Amino acid sequence: MKRQTDQNERADAGAASGVHIEVRNLTKKFGRKLVLDNISLSIEKGKTTVIIGPSGCGKTVLIKHFIVLQRPSTGEVYFDGRRIDRLSERELSRVRMHFGYLFQEGALFDSMSVAENIMFPIKQHFKDVTWRQVEDVVKAKLAMVGLDGFQNYYPANLSGGQRKRVALARAIALNPEVILYDEPTTGLDPIRSDIINELVLKLEKDLNVTSIVVTHDMKSAYKVGDRIVMLHNGKIIADGDADHIRHHPHPTVQQFINGRVGEDDLAVLRMSGAVATSQFLPRDFQQ
Amino acid sequence: MIASLGARAVQDVIEAGRLGRFAWRAATTSARCCLVRETLPLVRNQMNFIGVRSVPVIMITGAFVGMTLAVQAYDQLAGMGLEEHLGVLINLAVVKELGPVLAAVMLAGRVGGALTAELGTMNVTEQIDAVRSMGTDPIRYLVAPRLLACLLLTPILIMYADLMGVIGGAMVSFLQLGINSSAYWKFSAAGVELWDVSIGVAKGFFFGGAIATISCYKGFNCRQGAHGVGQACTEAFVASFISILALNFALAAISKSIYLTFWPLKSLV
Numbered sequence: 001m002k003r004q005t006d007q008n009e010r011a012d013a014g015a016a017s018g019v020h021i022e023v024r025n026l027t028k029k030f031g032r033k034l035v036l037d038n039i040s041l042s043i044e045k046g047k048t049t050v051i052i053g054p055s056g057c058g059k060t061v062l063i064k065h066f067i068v069l070q071r072p073s074t075g076e077v078y079f080d081g082r083r084i085d086r087l088s089e090r091e092l093s094r095v096r097m098h099f100g101y102l103f104q105e106g107a108l109f110d111s112m113s114v115a116e117n118i119m120f121p122i123k124q125h126f127k128d129v130t131w132r133q134v135e136d137v138v139k140a141k142l143a144m145v146g147l148d149g150f151q152n153y154y155p156a157n158l159s160g161g162q163r164k165r166v167a168l169a170r171a172i173a174l175n176p177e178v179i180l181y182d183e184p185t186t187g188l189d190p191i192r193s194d195i196i197n198e199l200v201l202k203l204e205k206d207l208n209v210t211s212i213v214v215t216h217d218m219k220s221a222y223k224v225g226d227r228i229v230m231l232h233n234g235k236i237i238a239d240g241d242a243d244h245i246r247h248h249p250h251p252t253v254q255q256f257i258n259g260r261v262g263e264d265d266l267a268v269l270r271m272s273g274a275v276a277t278s279q280f281l282p283r284d285f286q287q
Numbered sequence: 288m289i290a291s292l293g294a295r296a297v298q299d300v301i302e303a304g305r306l307g308r309f310a311w312r313a314a315t316t317s318a319r320c321c322l323v324r325e326t327l328p329l330v331r332n333q334m335n336f337i338g339v340r341s342v343p344v345i346m347i348t349g350a351f352v353g354m355t356l357a358v359q360a361y362d363q364l365a366g367m368g369l370e371e372h373l374g375v376l377i378n379l380a381v382v383k384e385l386g387p388v389l390a391a392v393m394l395a396g397r398v399g400g401a402l403t404a405e406l407g408t409m410n411v412t413e414q415i416d417a418v419r420s421m422g423t424d425p426i427r428y429l430v431a432p433r434l435l436a437c438l439l440l441t442p443i444l445i446m447y448a449d450l451m452g453v454i455g456g457a458m459v460s461f462l463q464l465g466i467n468s469s470a471y472w473k474f475s476a477a478g479v480e481l482w483d484v485s486i487g488v489a490k491g492f493f494f495g496g497a498i499a500t501i502s503c504y505k506g507f508n509c510r511q512g513a514h515g516v517g518q519a520c521t522e523a524f525v526a527s528f529i530s531i532l533a534l535n536f537a538l539a540a541i542s543k544s545i546y547l548t549f550w551p552l553k554s555l556v
Binding site: 064067069089090092093094095096097099101103104105107108109110120121124125127170174 | 325409412413414416417419420421422423424426428
């Protein structure tokens with residue numbers, strides 16, 4: 001009873017303060033490997049928060065916790081002040097309707113056409129809508145990402161950028177309050193990356209959504225982010241707006257945002273290069 | 288050595304627990320879904336793949352089982368002057384054991400492998416996470432239709448295998464071995480009871496459930512990459528095959544006990 005009261009108080013506090021998503025003391029381990037180490041983070045309503053960090057530092061794992069696609073080893077996850085990390089999958093289904101998730105590779109259903117992909121969440125949750133209504137929603141969502149007319153294409157026939165835009169159209173099919181973007185510009189050329197950045201900004205403005213963008217593309221981070229959080233070795237090492245991050249004193253932050261290789265990494269490269277040269281000269285393979 | 292064996296045993300117990308939990312969720316979700324109108328198109332699609340497209344290969348398997356039994360058993364029976372009883376031996380073996388087991392093994396290879404590969408690929412490309420992220424239970428959307436289709440269609444496919452086994456055995460017996468057809472059918476009818484056919488077909492329900500559950504579980508839990516999917520397919524087939532043999536043994540023992548319990552009552556009916 002007391003625990004329920006505490007949770008209700010937290011819910012009221014969370015909703016009142018404009019915090020949309022919150023993780024408290026979140027730790028995630030895979031076997032013995034520690035991926036997230038006691039992270040506490042609040043995501044504000046209506047803002048775009050960018051999570052940056054080197055590959056493998058736990059960015060994707062962190063945002064999967066926001067929607068409870070991963071369960072924490074220890075710690076708590078709140079959405080609109082309500083604790084969600086202990087909910088059953090069936091209860092979570094209702095919570096997840098408030099989220100849109102753009103996966104790194106799109107995760108489009110390859111056995112379905114573009115239209116069927118976007119229809120999927122609508123048909124799963126709204127049984128009474130007519131075919132015409134669904135078609136109109138698909139058309140509108142595709143128009144938002146600039147791909148109206150691609151309804152009958154299959155994911156295999158689309159380019160990488162088009163696939164991501166279709167995945168984004170699917171992510172916004174249910175008009176979510178929160179959109180999670182997992183490396184939306186990775187693998188795209190600079191122009192298509194910028195199209196995706198513009199789409200993120202457009203959706204924030206048009207739909208007034210809370211956006212969380214995981215990326216290691218600093219140009220994209222500076223362009224779309226109201227706030228930038230940097231993860232390193234499973235911990236948050238920097239948190240603030242673009243200027244704060246640009247002038248952050250932490251050497252790892254400066255190294256990352258300027259794209260400079262560290263002295264330790266260079267030493268390893270030089271050593272491995274020396275070993276390779278000494279061991280595998282072409283004449284070693286000649287008879 | 289002992290520590291590594293112990294660790295392996297603990298891992299196997301954990302894996303068995305996970306499979307059990309998955310099977311329970313799949314069974315309860317399927318039970319809830321089987322009466323829901325929205326599930327029917329999904330089940331129909333799976334029935335087409337699992338059932339309709341498996342018919343030719345199952346019929347060929349059944350026919351060759353019957354034909355081979357005829358060739359192999361003839362010499363033993365002819366040596367005792369009992370060649371006209373060949374039909375009993377072939378048909379009993381086909382409908383009770385070989386038809387159901389070999390049809391199920393063929394399904395484990397054809398359908399089980401495909402289910403694991405499909406779900407495994409969906410898993411490594413985050414399509415299963417995508418289903419979850421859109422508020423849909425992947426067990427309901429992906430596993431339940433496959434499980435229901437396997438449960439419904441494996442018994443029917445076993446009937447096809449039985450039918451072709453009986454026809455194949457009879458053809459070889461009449462055309463190649465020259466056995467009198469009326470005697471062949473007379474002894475067959477006397478020796479093979481409805482119970483034998485029923486228990487063989489009923490096994491299909493359990494075999495189908497095992498194939499679908501194991502294949503879906505392996506697909507849902509496969510490791511990353513092409514190697515992970517390939518390995519999951521192999522593991523799914525091996526686990527399904529062993530499950531079919533173990534279930535066959537258990538069902539044979541149970542069905543025999545039931546038969547012996549109720550057999551004396553048959554004369555009263």
